[in-house]
Amino acid sequence: xxxxxxxxxxxxxxxxxxxxxxxxxxxxxxxxxxxxxxxxxxxxxxxxxxxxxxxxxxxxxxxxxxxxxxxxxxxxxxxxxxxxxxxxxxxxxxxxxxxxxxxxxxxxxxxxxxxxxxx
Amino acid sequence: xxxxxxxxxxxxxxxxxxxxxxxxxxxxxxxxxxxxxxxxxxxxxxxxxxxxxxxxxxxxxxxxxxxxxxxxxxxxxxxxxxxxxxxxxxxxxxxxxxxxxxxxxxx
Numbered sequence: 001x002x003x004x005x006x007x008x009x010x011x012x013x014x015x016x017x018x019x020x021x022x023x024x025x026x027x028x029x030x031x032x033x034x035x036x037x038x039x040x041x042x043x044x045x046x047x048x049x050x051x052x053x054x055x056x057x058x059x060x061x062x063x064x065x066x067x068x069x070x071x072x073x074x075x076x077x078x079x080x081x082x083x084x085x086x087x088x089x090x091x092x093x094x095x096x097x098x099x100x101x102x103x104x105x106x107x108x109x110x111x112x113x114x115x116x117x118x119x
Numbered sequence: 120x121x122x123x124x125x126x127x128x129x130x131x132x133x134x135x136x137x138x139x140x141x142x143x144x145x146x147x148x149x150x151x152x153x154x155x156x157x158x159x160x161x162x163x164x165x166x167x168x169x170x171x172x173x174x175x176x177x178x179x180x181x182x183x184x185x186x187x188x189x190x191x192x193x194x195x196x197x198x199x200x201x202x203x204x205x206x207x208x209x210x211x212x213x214x215x216x217x218x219x220x221x222x223x224x225x226x
Contacts, residue, residue, distance in 0.1 A: 105168070106164065
């Protein structure tokens with residue numbers, strides 16, 4: 001059974017940093033693309049970033065480019081999202097997700113971790 | 120445009136058919152995926168590719184694409200189909216897009 005478990009969310013001040021982690025199990029993590037998707041309270045889904053299986057290719061939404069960094073440790077079956085220069089508008093539940101079909105289809109989702117950016 | 124446009128809300132009578140649409144330039148090149156999200160839960164993939172359903176998704180949900188428009192059809196809507204539905208696709212730069220979501224109410 002595919003499992004994605006996010007951690008690292010919490011309350012952070014504007015301008016601060018946070019690193020999210022996602023522990024993956026139940027599939028061959030090192031073979032699959034991974035994505036981060038976020039959802040502000042009461043709002044829709046917003047794609048954040050994706051990374052290929054060996055970590056050599058990454059893409060970011062314009063809203064986070066230059067502030068967020070996606071990475072992975074295939075030996076630990078773990079995906080990361082380093083978030084710097086956080087803003088109030090980054091407040092959201094952050095979902096770790098798996099990509100299939102060359103990374104173009106997001107299939108499994110974690111339960112999410114809440115990041116709140118507030119003074 | 121790099122956006123995916125969805126109607127904010129639709130309603131359907133129990134047992135009837137409803138179609139949810141998603142419009143965007145990226146859909147001329149890439150298939151849409153569709154996600155169902157119920158209150159307080161993570162989204163679930165329901166349709167991807169030309170018209171593929173993951174295991175466990177009922178066959179009353181189906182997908183299609185024509186030009187720049189992707190559609191999700193629920194044939195014989197059930198109470199448990201009441202949810203928010205989001206479309207998603209990649210674009211030519213390798214980024215992904217989500218529509219704003221359609222709230223489906225089953226009457």
